[in-house]
Amino acid sequence: MCTDSFKESLLGYLYGELTPDERRTFDAHLKTCQPCRVELAELRGVRDDLLAWAPPECRDLPSSWAVSPLAEPAPMARLRAWMPAFGLAAAAMLVLATSAAIANIEVRYGTEGLVVRTGRTVTSADAVTANAAPASAGFAPIGQGVTQADLAALEQRVMASFAPATERSGMQTVALTSDNPQLSREVRRLIEESERRTRQEMADRFLAIVSDVEGHRRADLLRVQQALGQVQSRTGAELAQTRDAVNRLLLVSQNQGQTPQR
Amino acid sequence: MSLDLGKTTDEELVDRAQRGDEDSFNELVRRWERPIYALAYRTLGREEDARDVSQETFLRAYRALRGFKGQAKFSSWLYRITLNLCRDWMRRQRRTPVSQVPEGMELSDLAGEAPDAVSVEDLVARREMSAAVSKVMAMLPEEQRTAIILKEYHGLTFQEIADMLGCPLSTVKTRLYQGLTVLRRNLQRQNLHVVAAARPALET
Numbered sequence: 277m278c279t280d281s282f283k284e285s286l287l288g289y290l291y292g293e294l295t296p297d298e299r300r301t302f303d304a305h306l307k308t309c310q311p312c313r314v315e316l317a318e319l320r321g322v323r324d325d326l327l328a329w330a331p332p333e334c335r336d337l338p339s340s341w342a343v344s345p346l347a348e349p350a351p352m353a354r355l356r357a358w359m360p361a362f363g364l365a366a367a368a369m370l371v372l373a374t375s376a377a378i379a380n381i382e383v384r385y386g387t388e389g390l391v392v393r394t395g396r397t398v399t400s401a402d403a404v405t406a407n408a409a410p411a412s413a414g415f416a417p418i419g420q421g422v423t424q425a426d427l428a429a430l431e432q433r434v435m436a437s438f439a440p441a442t443e444r445s446g447m448q449t450v451a452l453t454s455d456n457p458q459l460s461r462e463v464r465r466l467i468e469e470s471e472r473r474t475r476q477e478m479a480d481r482f483l484a485i486v487s488d489v490e491g492h493r494r495a496d497l498l499r500v501q502q503a504l505g506q507v508q509s510r511t512g513a514e515l516a517q518t519r520d521a522v523n524r525l526l527l528v529s530q531n532q533g534q535t536p537q538r
Numbered sequence: 539m540s541l542d543l544g545k546t547t548d549e550e551l552v553d554r555a556q557r558g559d560e561d562s563f564n565e566l567v568r569r570w571e572r573p574i575y576a577l578a579y580r581t582l583g584r585e586e587d588a589r590d591v592s593q594e595t596f597l598r599a600y601r602a603l604r605g606f607k608g609q610a611k612f613s614s615w616l617y618r619i620t621l622n623l624c625r626d627w628m629r630r631q632r633r634t635p636v637s638q639v640p641e642g643m644e645l646s647d648l649a650g651e652a653p654d655a656v657s658v659e660d661l662v663a664r665r666e667m668s669a670a671v672s673k674v675m676a677m678l679p680e681e682q683r684t685a686i687i688l689k690e691y692h693g694l695t696f697q698e699i700a701d702m703l704g705c706p707l708s709t710v711k712t713r714l715y716q717g718l719t720v721l722r723r724n725l726q727r728q729n730l731h732v733v734a735a736a737r738p739a740l741e742t
Contacts, residue, residue, distance in 0.1 A: 283715065284708075284711055287711050287714060287715050288696075291689065291696075293695060293696060318722055319718050319722065321722075322718055322721050322722045322725060323690065323718075325667060325670075325671055325721075325725055326671055326686075326690050326691075326721070328664055328667035328668045328670075328671055329580070329667075329668050329671035329672055329675070329691075330668060331575065331576045331579035331580060331585075331588070332579075332585055334572075334575050334579075334585065334588070334589055334592075336589055337571045337572070337575060337589075337592070338567050338571050338592060338593050338596045339564065339567050339568045339571055501560075
């Protein structure tokens with residue numbers, strides 16, 4: 277092996293802490309020195325091995341204290357800390373459900389062309405009967421050659437089967453075909469209007485939720501701060517008590533040590 | 539708070555925390571809790587002790603923050619607190635660091651740490667290697683172990699380690715060199731079976 281100074285250089289080389297000049301010098305030395313090359317390779321191997329040592333994931337890092345103030349029972353505090361998030365999720369579901377109900381758009385593409393419906397359904401049973409009729413009526417003739425007359429008859433049947441449901445629910449049914457640009461414009465307008473309403477509604481609700489969450493958060497933070505303050509003063513008092521007790525114990529034991537026991 | 543805490547330097551955060559800004563201190567905690575926990579874990583070798591020490595580190599840092607004048611980097615200051623606490627803890631317990639494969643450690647955890655690892659064999663090999671390293675590190679004398687932990691896992695320079703441990707630069711290098719040499723010998727001994735089984739898996 278080489279001199280101590282080369283050993284030091286080797287360590288610096290290994291960890292990349294040599295100046296460019298020192299590095300060049302050591303590079304030159306490495307070319308001529310087999311033992312140093314071996315040493316370097318082995319130490320690099322050790323460093324690679326060391327990489328495998330990872331600490332386990334810690335589940336209770338200090339920053340998680342914010343949700344578990346020491347003065348209160350941890351589970352309750354944690355639960356409360358989760359409440360805003362839970363509330364948010366529930367509210368989001370509500371918004372989705374509401375928007376779906378508001379929009380209530382149904383788009384289907386079948387033998388009768390593109391069908392777009394918008395409006396409110398009164399009962400699901402109505403919708404089912406309304407849907408079932410065109411489906412069974414519409415798909416059967418596809419295999420055989422379909423004539424214009426068939427289609428016309430089919431359309432009448434479809435309209436007829438829709439009629440009762442439409443009357444009762446105020447649903448608007450629009451048949452959309454390529455040669456009917458006015459209707460398609462109308463449909464697009466309806467859809468856009470519905471979407472705009474939905475977006476507006478969602479924005480309003482989210483604003484309400486955000487301010488609600490913010491309020492919760494502030495209240496929680498305040499409570500956490502108070503709790504921490506209590507803990508700090510309480511630990512201080514306990515420490516003083518413990519110190520006194522230890523002092524007394526020391527005194528007693530010293531006294532006992534001085535007076536002969538037997 | 540309109541300021542983006544994530545982009546603020548440690549020094550700025552310390553400055554603001556010293557003037558009573560709790561958010562800034564919390565950001566420092568979030569930034570450094572994992573390195574501090576890792577340092578404590580590798581020094582003490584046990585999860586719950588490492589957790590206690592890292593919590594105590596931040597409590598002490600919080601209390602002593604006004605006394606921190608920026609002589610060193612904030613992280614170095616934290617590291618020093620942690621190392622002192624670890625030393626106290628080991629003295630109190632009168633024992634050397636334990637080496638244990640953490641009980642709660644699942645293969646899925648390891649998978650999380652090694653996103654590139656593909657096969658179960660790979661994960662097992664890593665786990666065995668991790669256990670082997672933990673074992674040989676626990677066998678090192680304290681000064682060598684500390685120097686190696688600071689260098690290998692926290693990337694401190696020789697000079698930073700010297701400043702932190704309050705010893706000459708040459709001493710740090712000697713400890714590192716001796717430590718690495720001992721590790722090499724013991725790893726070779728330890729790993730005879732691990733290497734035979736694991737290395738091909740690691741290298742494929």
